[in-house]
Amino acid sequence: AQSVAQPEDQVNVAEGNPLTVKCTYSVSGNPYLFWYVQYPNRGLQFLLKYITGDNLVKGSYGFEAEFNKSQTSFHLKKPSALVSDSALYFCAVRASLSGNTPLVFGKGTRLSVIA
Amino acid sequence: EPEVTQTPSHQVTQMGQEVILRCVPISNHLYFYWYRQILGQKVEFLVSFYNNEISEKSEIFDDQFSVERPDGSNFTLKIRSTKLEDSAMYFCASRATGTGRETQYFGPGTRLLVL
Numbered sequence: 001a002q003s004v005a006q007p008e009d010q011v012n013v014a015e016g017n018p019l020t021v022k023c024t025y026s027v028s029g030n031p032y033l034f035w036y037v038q039y040p041n042r043g044l045q046f047l048l049k050y051i052t053g054d055n056l057v058k059g060s061y062g063f064e065a066e067f068n069k070s071q072t073s074f075h076l077k078k079p080s081a082l083v084s085d086s087a088l089y090f091c092a093v094r095a096s097l098s099g100n101t102p103l104v105f106g107k108g109t110r111l112s113v114i115a
Numbered sequence: 116e117p118e119v120t121q122t123p124s125h126q127v128t129q130m131g132q133e134v135i136l137r138c139v140p141i142s143n144h145l146y147f148y149w150y151r152q153i154l155g156q157k158v159e160f161l162v163s164f165y166n167n168e169i170s171e172k173s174e175i176f177d178d179q180f181s182v183e184r185p186d187g188s189n190f191t192l193k194i195r196s197t198k199l200e201d202s203a204m205y206f207c208a209s210r211a212t213g214t215g216r217e218t219q220y221f222g223p224g225t226r227l228l229v230l
Contacts, residue, residue, distance in 0.1 A: 034218070
């Protein structure tokens with residue numbers, strides 16, 4: 001069975017500081033990993049994904065994430081946080097085994113960037 | 116940029132009533148999904164749909180739920196007899212086919228309140 005763990009319910013960071021939102025996963029076979037962001041009263045907006053290739057993937061709004069197979073992690077990072085980055089962040093995984101496997105989401109981490 | 120759209124944005128209904136949630140996936144996408152998010156909880160998979168049939172469904176998707184693609188553009192989720200615990204945000208998502216097209220794109224959601 002697939003699962004995703006986001007160990008932090010809340011992450012607080014000062015504007016301009018680097019941020020990290022943690023994610024670990026469990027999946028049979030090779031993982032497809034995703035980060036989505038949810039702003040208040042909005043849907044899930046795709047940020048970035050890891051499918052194969054370079055372990056460091058870059059996405060929208062200056063976000064990046066590093067795939068670490070040995071630690072089964074896919075932490076989201078940004079070198080310099082903005083107040084507008086404050087939102088709910090979801091990590092998701094699906095197995096690459098079949099074409100229509102659904103996404104399994106973590107419970108989400110609320111990021112608060114303080115000016 | 117093409118987007119997944121959903122109607123209505125909000126729906127209030129009485130317990131036992133039928134509701135139909137509507138989605139217009141991104142055109143040329145062929146995989147469709149419904150997820151839900153109970154307030155304060157994580158996003159949960161309900162059902163996936165491809166080639167005019169259900170590909171996979173979760174244990175949440177019982178006989179009270181059904182999905183349909185009535186025409187070339189709409190994708191609907193019907194709840195036959197709503198229960199209080201069906202109150203949630205319901206998200207539709209779609210995905211293209213082919214290698215490198217693994218990302219699911221989500222609509223803004225329909226907030227369903229069952230009284």
